[in-house]
Amino acid sequence: xxxxxxxxxxxxxxxxxxxxxxxxxxxxxxxxxxxxxxxxxxxxxxxxxxxxxxxxxxxxxxxxxxxxxxxxxxxxxxxxxxxxxxxxxxxxxxxxxx
Numbered sequence: 573x574x575x576x577x578x579x580x581x582x583x584x585x586x587x588x589x590x591x592x593x594x595x596x597x598x599x600x601x602x603x604x605x606x607x608x609x610x611x612x613x614x615x616x617x618x619x620x621x622x623x624x625x626x627x628x629x630x631x632x633x634x635x636x637x638x639x640x641x642x643x644x645x646x647x648x649x650x651x652x653x654x655x656x657x658x659x660x661x662x663x664x665x666x667x668x669x670x
Contacts, residue, residue, distance in 0.1 A: 583612075585611040585652065587607050587641050587645040589608075590608045590622070590633075594620060607636050608622065608641070609633055609644060611648060614628075614632055616629045
């Protein structure tokens, strides 16, 4: 994925519940109680495990407790004014679905 590509899921930045680990692009082992920011505009790939991304992307991802994650997400999206980001409802739906 290159910077600026719109992922097939329709967003480029999202706050999601952090999986225990990602294997071949799928969450495995359940989820932690923490959240992470995935920002495709910064070069992140939602199919990669936290440990498989650069230290810079790890700093963006977090992990965060929910309140800190929401604050970090709101701050981060202001850095990408042209970004298609998940709305609060979409983010909540994704979190609940997982």
